[in-house]
Amino acid sequence: MCGIVGYTGPREAYPIVIKGLKRLEYRGYDSTGVALHNGKLNVYKKKGKVAELEDSIVGTNLHSHIGIGHTRWATHGEPSDRNAHPHQSASGQLAMIHNGIIENYNQLKQELINKGYSFRSDTDTEVLLNFIEEIKKNNECSLEEAVRVALKRVTGAYVILLMDESDPETIIAARKGSPLVIGVGKGEHFLGSDASPMLEYTKEVVYVNDYELAIVRPDELILKNLGNEKITPYVQKLDIELAAIEKGGYEHFMLKEIYEQPQTVYDCLRGRLDAAAGTITMSGIQQYAEQIINANRIVMVACGTSWHAGLVAEYIFEELCRINVEVEYASEFRYRNPVINKGDVIIAISQSGETADTLVAIENAKNNGAIILGVVNVVGSSIARMSHAGAYTHAGPEIGVASTKAFTAQLAVLTMIALKIGYIKGTIPQDRYLRLLKELEEVPEKVAWTLKHADNIKALAEKYKEARDFLYLGRGYNFPVALEGALKLKEISYIHAEGYPAAEMKHGPIALVDENLPVVFVATRDSYHEKVVSNMQEIKARKGKVISVISEGDETSAALSEDVMVVPEADEILAPMLSVIPLQLLAYYIGLARGCDVDKPRNLAKSVTVE
Numbered sequence: 204m205c206g207i208v209g210y211t212g213p214r215e216a217y218p219i220v221i222k223g224l225k226r227l228e229y230r231g232y233d234s235t236g237v238a239l240h241n242g243k244l245n246v247y248k249k250k251g252k253v254a255e256l257e258d259s260i261v262g263t264n265l266h267s268h269i270g271i272g273h274t275r276w277a278t279h280g281e282p283s284d285r286n287a288h289p290h291q292s293a294s295g296q297l298a299m300i301h302n303g304i305i306e307n308y309n310q311l312k313q314e315l316i317n318k319g320y321s322f323r324s325d326t327d328t329e330v331l332l333n334f335i336e337e338i339k340k341n342n343e344c345s346l347e348e349a350v351r352v353a354l355k356r357v358t359g360a361y362v363i364l365l366m367d368e369s370d371p372e373t374i375i376a377a378r379k380g381s382p383l384v385i386g387v388g389k390g391e392h393f394l395g396s397d398a399s400p401m402l403e404y405t406k407e408v409v410y411v412n413d414y415e416l417a418i419v420r421p422d423e424l425i426l427k428n429l430g431n432e433k434i435t436p437y438v439q440k441l442d443i444e445l446a447a448i449e450k451g452g453y454e455h456f457m458l459k460e461i462y463e464q465p466q467t468v469y470d471c472l473r474g475r476l477d478a479a480a481g482t483i484t485m486s487g488i489q490q491y492a493e494q495i496i497n498a499n500r501i502v503m504v505a506c507g508t509s510w511h512a513g514l515v516a517e518y519i520f521e522e523l524c525r526i527n528v529e530v531e532y533a534s535e536f537r538y539r540n541p542v543i544n545k546g547d548v549i550i551a552i553s554q555s556g557e558t559a560d561t562l563v564a565i566e567n568a569k570n571n572g573a574i575i576l577g578v579v580n581v582v583g584s585s586i587a588r589m590s591h592a593g594a595y596t597h598a599g600p601e602i603g604v605a606s607t608k609a610f611t612a613q614l615a616v617l618t619m620i621a622l623k624i625g626y627i628k629g630t631i632p633q634d635r636y637l638r639l640l641k642e643l644e645e646v647p648e649k650v651a652w653t654l655k656h657a658d659n660i661k662a663l664a665e666k667y668k669e670a671r672d673f674l675y676l677g678r679g680y681n682f683p684v685a686l687e688g689a690l691k692l693k694e695i696s697y698i699h700a701e702g703y704p705a706a707e708m709k710h711g712p713i714a715l716v717d718e719n720l721p722v723v724f725v726a727t728r729d730s731y732h733e734k735v736v737s738n739m740q741e742i743k744a745r746k747g748k749v750i751s752v753i754s755e756g757d758e759t760s761a762a763l764s765e766d767v768m769v770v771p772e773a774d775e776i777l778a779p780m781l782s783v784i785p786l787q788l789l790a791y792y793i794g795l796a797r798g799c800d801v802d803k804p805r806n807l808a809k810s811v812t813v814e
């Protein structure tokens with residue numbers, strides 16, 4: 204993970220770099236650092252968040268027209284001042300920041316130790332930096348050449364940015380497996396892990412590809428491959444507005460993103476779904492429709508919340524398309540030597556489009572002949588580019604570490620794909636197809652209704668905030684929602700929570716139930732409802748505290764529950780887009796009531812670009 208920022212041009216670099224780092228803090232916030240050039244290289248770094256670094260260097264002369272900055276999510280070496288980036292080479296001539304992992308750093312370190320090097324930090328970054336410096340010294344070559352030679356020896360993933368004391372205008376950058384965007388301004392260039400640090404300065408960006416190296420000066424951007432051949436930069440226009448990455452009056456990004464969902468689901472459906480005409484327009488999916496219909500199986504590959512979206516989609520695809528579906532954790536799938544046949548279709552689900560495990564999993568599958576479809580939020584991200592085709596979720600930038608609006612948008616896209624394929628294949632009766640299209644069109648309104656009727660959730664949070672454990676139960680389409688509710692609570696409030704299929708509970712977890720255990724049922728009215736009501740009785744009989752997400756007007760479930768959160772009636776296929784919303788709010792308010800930093804929970808980062 205980690206966030207990286209760079210600037211070279213006529214403006215003061217420090218404010219640009221610091222503001223950029225604040226926007227990238229969602230990627231990691233264990234420690235922060237910047238390197239500037241004011242006649243010589245100056246490095247300032249510190250354990251903690253960006254604001255702590257800022258406070259610690261108030262009053263320092265930070266004048267510089269070039270700068271690089273880093274916000275870290277620790278991999279090698281604990282979060283500390285000395286492990287913070289930028290690192291400086293043994294001579295002090297070079298400064299470098301790095302996002303990723305150098306897998307063979309031990310071997311390189313040993314070679315350097317044999318040559319007399321010693322290290323100030325525990326990081327793989329410092330090893331790579333000194334390795335570059337050693338090559339530069341031995342080969343008497345330019346920094347650019349030394350980086351190229353070094354990277355040919357490196358295994359692992361990286362984005363690196365380097366500054367050289369003897370060249371106060373140039374940043375050398377390279378990438379493999381971690382994201383790098385370069386913003387092209389007039390007589391200036393910006394670098395970032397994503398485009399957010401450069402949004403107010405330029406909309407013209409270049410997404411650097413794996414195995415590419417960039418030489419970035421104020422009025423020059425040279426891209427090369429590791430074979431030293433020049434590549435013409437492909438400049439793209441961004442269509443994100445600054446407002447999309449600001450809090451807009453909300454206390455936290457997470458709350459803003461929860462409340463954006465009526466709009467984000469609408470944006471996701473817009474231009475695709477036309478219920479009156481009975482059509483779903485998705486050109487990328489249309490192109491591969493025949494292969495999907497004839498697929499031996501569909502494998503959903505994802506991590507975390509995106510994996511939960513895949514689980515809901517498994518039920519939907521099997522129901523509507525009658526195709527065998529498997530849902531895989533990308534981290535398991537990539538290492539397991541899975542059997543992949545030519546007719547397999549892989550659907551990679553990812554908000555960031557940069558999750559390392561998902562990326563490598565689909566790369567392996569692609570090499571084995573599978574068709575890769577991406578359901579991705581970030582336009583131009585690595586997973587989107589690795590996919591043969593797909594559909595963007597159009598949820599806009601998601602900055603809160605806990606994924607919320609990305610999940611409902613993923614469900615909307617996956618539902619549309621299933622409806623489209625089922626319709627072409629003839630596995631959905633015409634009247635059900637048309638009814639589902641109409642109901643899907645109503646989902647944004649129903650999400651808005653749910654948010655309007657959520658006033659009691661803050662009080663519930665106060666009531667249950669001291670609980671040590673939570674159990675989340677659901678069946679059918681609501682089972683993955685139970686998993687998602689538990690994940691949200693864990694990551695935001697640090698309360699232990701488990702999600703379970705409601706019927707499976709009696710095979711073990713029921714032993715946990717006593718008067719202290721809140722049990723959250725996701726119990727909207729669907730074909731499993733009677734069974735879920737029986738499960739509620741079982742919990743109640745053992746004095747567990749039943750809290751339920753129920754459909755409006757469901758008196759039976761309400762009577763069995765100590766507290767309820769209400770959502771509007773919906774077809775069971777669409778219900779998860781509604782039933783998850785009270786659970787997002789419950790996690791948010793419990794986290795808040797416990798004094799947790801909900802946008803930046805401890806130990807986490809927004810995109811997990813390391814394995």
Ligand code: M6R
Binds near residue numbers: 508555558605690
């Ligand atoms: O960007 P991705 O959707 O690929 O990320 C996958 C997970 O890392 C992510 O969903 C994570 O579990 C979130 N923190 C959940 O809120």
